[in-house]
Amino acid sequence: MKVQRSALRLLLGFLVVSLIPSSMARFVVEKNSLRVISPDSIKGTHDSAIGNFGIPQYGGSMAGIVVYPRENKKGCRGFDEFGISFKTKPGGLPPFVLVDRGDCFFALKVWNAQKAGASAVLVADDIEEALITMDSPEADGSSAKYIENITIPSALIEKSFGEKLKKAYSAGDMVNVNLDWREAVPHPDDRVEYELWTNSNDECGVKCDMLMEFVKDFKGAAQILEKGGYTQFTPHYITWYCPQAFTSSKQCKSQCINHGRYCAPDPEQDFSTGYEGRDVVVENLRQLCVFRVANENKKPWTWWDYVTDFQIRCPMKEKKYNRECADGVIKSLGLDMKKIEKCMGDPNADSDNPVLKEEQDAQVGKGSRGDVTILPTLVVNNRQYRGKLAKVAVLRAICSGFEETTEPAVCLSGDVETNECLENNGGCWQDKAANLTACKDTFRGRVCECPLLDGVQFKGDGYTTCEASGPGRCKINNGGCWHESREGHAFSACSDNGEIKCQCPPGFKGDGVKSCKDIDECKEKKACQCPECSCKNTWGSYDCTCSGDLLYIRDHDTCISKNARETKSAWAAVWVILIGLAMAAGGAYLVYKYRLRSYMDSEIRAIMAQYMPLDSQGEVPNHVNDEHA
Template identity: 80%
Template sequence: MFTRSKERENQRKTSLTLLGFLILAWVSSIESRFVVEKNSLRVTSPDDVKGTYDSAIGNFGIPQYGGSMAGTVIYPKENNKGCKDFSDFSISFKKKPGQLPTFVLLDRGDCFFALKVWNAQQAGAAAVLVADDVDEALITMDTPEEDSVSAKYIENITIPSALIERSFGDTLKKAVKKGDMVNVNLDWREAVPHPDDRVEYELWTTSNDECGVKCEMLMGFMKEFKGAAQILEKGGYTQFTPHYITWYCPQAFTISKQCKSQCINHGRYCAPDPEQDFSRGYEGKDVVVENLRQLCVFKVANETRKPWVWWDYVTDFQIRCPMKDKKYNKDCAEGVIKSLGIDLKKIEKCMGDPEADSDNPVLKEEQEAQIGKGARGDVTILPTLVVNNHQYRGKLEKGAVLKAICSGFEETTEPGVCLSDEIETNECLDNNGGCWEDKVANATACKDTFRGRVCECPLVNGVQFQGDGYSLCKPNGPGKCKINHGGCWHESRHGQTFTACVDHEDTCKCPPGFKGDGVNSCEDIDECKEKLACQCSDCSCKNTWGSYDCSCSGDLLYMKDHDTCISKSAAQAKSTWAAVWLSLIGLAMIASGGYLFYKYRIRQYMDSEIRAIMAQYMPLDSQTEIPNHSDDRA
């Protein structure tokens, strides 16, 4: 029994050694063509350092594609490699109100790039620059192989980072140590160049869902990004293409058990064993076949002008056919295909025979696509996103990826999905982005976009504000007085409110009884003091806020329209006679109307009688003359 287990262990070690050799040979063959994504880092001060320098975007965090970030460089006196928590050294990089964001400069070495950036982010850094420790060409800072510890912080890194050359790093350190204020501008706009009205992007992915944290991240991204991707594709805003990496088995090993389990088409197209254990679970060739099927789903869907159906298939397959439930197979896949109404026969024809000793046109095309042409470089990392032929560097998360894609559109041509709250920059959370704000009306001119904040007067409850957006925004048009009284003067006293706002007026006007500019103030007019009311000899005037009260002495009654006092009995008599006269006038009008109607009816009756009598003696113009037949006798 011991001998058998030892043999099994030796076979396993041999298989893993062969697997490692094959993967190493594949990576080595393409590594020399890998192209590092660079972006500009511009120093604006001090003068002796001013200029533009190269930096390499980190492959984690969230670069601000399509925009730039200005900040001040700080080089910590302690923990300058950033491998420990900065709170242990009582160091904080959090900026104060009105202060530029902090760019922390750290040295390379002793720990993972991602850990350095995470520690700086926790201390309040807005971005991290890592200075190389050797003189060499820039490389891309990548994430380490995730374990339970690193996976926890890698997925939560949100600030951008970049590697800079050793000589440039030394220059920055000297300037900071001298006490100079080192201001820099990190620009990502060139990372996705040539914006136009359509963005082309591709995702290098895999159907394998048992490769650890990276596979889980990829599967989660696919599900989250599906909706946005389909909106962009259906609207014709993007052209998306999925890709799958395969490698080939060296000729000398094609008949080995390991290559047979990992490859199809006699070693031409291979994928690593999902569990990296040839004695159990799924085999690498299972992954290759499913990858091929997903490619064919895209091709068939694209032929019917519905390429977005690919997103439905891959997400449905992830849910319905996972490896952990032992459903990762042909039957489950075909069930998904049928449920989406895709022609299964066309899929089978596209896939061809995986046992054939010949090239598969679809997979051969994929292997050729892996080799970079031009600026992109070879694809070496799974998953990899390529936007406008430039490799995306950053967190594989819906909002971050959408920003990168949206930055490929010219300004004002981006689709609505690019202006959603999901990908806003949140610059308005800090001092309202320096824009106008009215806390009483709960209105602000600051608006976050994926390109950065803009100051535009808002639309609040159907009322459009107008102004420069920075220092002034005023409500305009119908309904403006409902919002903070249109920015005009208003005041309440004793349950009574007056306002200088008038909906149909462009300017503020003090209401009757007040005087002033209508914007800052309206003062009560003392009608009594200025002798504008109650001028009769028996009148007594009392000023009120916004009006006045007049009264008369004794039993006199004030008549406001005539500004005079009359006795109450006279007023009553006047009212009585007025009522009598109104009654008499009414009766007279009724009698006159009745008489005129009676006279009209009598006149009409007499006219009809006279016409009847005259018709007996002579024909009227309107009657036909009766013929005389007496002259017709022979």
């Protein structure tokens, strides 16, 4: 196996090197202008090389002040470890962090500075040489996480210029600079020509996933521009060829068509299993012919439909990457199958394929464009695009290819100024299960802030963690505990008594997180133990009935006679009536005694008043009858 893989690496090396003679290779560094506004001692304009990651502000410019960190000068570690932050107060100039080259990837330096609040990054070269393009590393598991989230622009500057910036900053001067991308893409006419060097293979890792996602996201904008006549798009596919000495080898036969003339690496890098490189070459050729046939029909934008549909319906990962599936996509789009097959030709012929021969010739740099050697590569108005392959960034670069005031409406609409939270959730925390996100879109960009939902406040940094706090946490995704609904009943294992606990509710048993299983109370002899009882288990509970004319009392787990209960109820009613009558009689008697006593008191006072008039009382009426006067 080791020998086989070594042979594979050796062959792939030949394929890449043999594409273009080294004496002919042309590698062009795409540049933007960096103008120093102050101090006067270093005022002037300098070239800088656009980084091949992040989002360059094509068609625009950005002003800021240079900041050179006192520690972590190469930016290879997080600046928070040193207590350094570049965040400015509202109204302040954006900070352009200057770091030194060396010791770690360019992209890592930019990512660390971005996390600390930088608006842009300038990397000072550590040797005197012509400017080079800062590229991203091969995206493995660790680097892919931060490369995808870099959103600020960056540029490499020459060593001597970097030394001048450092000297001025150390002297206490405010170093005010302006990065300018307005001429990074030329605009020779009223139409933008752009091309994308792509691949149909979806099993080459992070870069393939990124490319497939971009094609899907950019499809709508691309078709609007193409249908309006604003752009002319051309897809391209990189191919290699096998050196003559290896054309009869197993490796070349499995990776090439047309007797070694057009090759692609084995998708799994294993000749014994899965798809072969020749499968990729054939599908690349088919996609080129789909574009040619669609272009003949005056509908070149159909290529975007075919490619996105093919990704969805015929993925290599699901073993559907084949001619039968491709033909189904072609048929659904109404394309002429026979014309496409004629365009593709015979992959087993010992002769050149006109379509693929043109592709190999097009890889060689012409004019201001360098050679195409990596995937993916985007070229706008014959300039290689630098930066993140994302819809907003690419659309901005294409729109900068129009002269000012001549841009189509799509360049001035929400297709450029989009909601940053829609792309990779803005790099913020999210809980897909509960459909929650910490990303909030604002006029000046997104912020990562833990959400408030249904009265429950989430707390955390907003980037990696947000946890529910306060009462009501069980309402949010059931607190991460088990829950289920069945037969019109819903149960949850979440309990919140100051701290969320996942504990199965009564009638269930389990861990409370992943599962809670119904307890069969009848089998486990936990209910209906009386002799007359009959038990039936239900989900989360049980039903108990009594035989004959008996009634089940659940609290006492016993059966009693219904008649006895009715007799007891009748006597209870009689006693209630008797007690009520007795209370009424007692009340009437008390009222009677009170009124009688009041009358007698009045009579006695009247008689006594005749003989002993009271000082406080005037003449008292005579209550004696006239016949006794």
